[in-house]
Amino acid sequence: MHPAAEHSPLGKSSEYIATYTPSLLFPIARAAKWAELGLTAQTLPYKGVDFWNCYELSWLLPSGKPVVAIGEFCIPAESPNIIESKSFKLYLNSLNQTAFADRQQVQATLEKDLSAAAGMPVGVRIRSLADIEGEGVASLPGTCVDDLDVSISSYDRPQPELLRCDASRVVEESLHSHLLKSNCPVTSQPDWGSVVVQYRGAVLDHASFLEYIVSFRQHSDFHEQCVERIFLDLQCLLKPEHLTVYARYVRRGGLDINPYRSTEMLDVDNRRLARQ
Structure with a gap:
């Protein structure tokens, strides 16, 4: 806490x-x-x-x-x-x-x-x-990784060691997942969200990214710190020329929280998603 x-x-x-x-x-x-x-x-x-x-x-x-x-x-x-x-x-x-x-x-x-x-x-x-x-309702940019066929057994803490990349290749792409979940560090109630990663750098393995995002499932932290942790882990792995990570969380009590972190100045699209 x-x-x-x-x-x-x-x-x-x-x-x-x-x-x-x-x-x-x-x-x-x-x-x-x-x-x-x-x-x-x-x-x-x-x-x-x-x-x-x-x-x-x-x-x-x-x-x-x-x-x-x-x-x-x-x-x-x-x-x-x-x-x-x-x-x-x-x-x-x-x-x-x-x-x-x-x-x-x-x-x-x-x-x-x-x-x-x-x-x-x-x-x-x-x-x-x-x-x-x-x-209206917005859609997230890029490729959704949620339908990838992966086996997952780690849910208790964020595991950056799951992330893999191909450092011999450089790409620019956007990925997203609706499977981000963490818990409130005080009440232990679930926080549900969708996460977006946009970068230019070493090729991120999509399946490993999905496994990593799901590893937050039982992790306790505030929304802002979850996004900052994802940003830092990807920055360390990909050594990107630019990197943006943001999450759109489902509202609780009439409030939703949407942290954005980037190496660039942001022009944020704050339109709500279907779950918001």
Whole structure:
């Protein structure tokens, strides 16, 4: 368990507070998990963001009439803190019975509070249901490896030793799998996701990539750290010219978390997948 997570509201009974309470947000420093991966804030080998999408965003107009919307939050991957997900949810619920002058005031409030918790400016976009409906559902790029015929017996920890490549050849390709699963390090509840790898480097053996992704199945870690671990393991193996790893996780409690890590500046497609 993350040393700070035991003090968070995650896995504990919580009172539903329906009026604006920014103190509900619980930041967790990234430094401890970076240290596990041999990283510091000064040595991060990637750029990136964590996209959070909230499908249960609501507040009151001055007239008392409720509004519903969808919130999109962009947290820099290099920010000092992640925001613990249950505290994020409790904070958002505290807007439900709070009156705001207009949507711009809601957005400004969210930007201020979330940036303070993350320790770095957080981008906020409030979107209508019609906006999301108009975008439709996205498909992941590249080749899906899920139908490969592999035998798997390792599920308890990520096993980079399973990964294989052909260093004599260089390719540029995109791979994805919908079989990513890990467990919450506090509650042990399952986190389901789809993962994408885009790279130019030594040829990654597709079957070994699938075996490796499935080895996360009983592993306990936060979404962000799972993606960072995959990025580092592939970077070590492939010695790529460029590498992008991202995961689209299934929502829990109205929130989905989508970490992106890359050697390049990213233009992120944040459209939801069929399971989101």
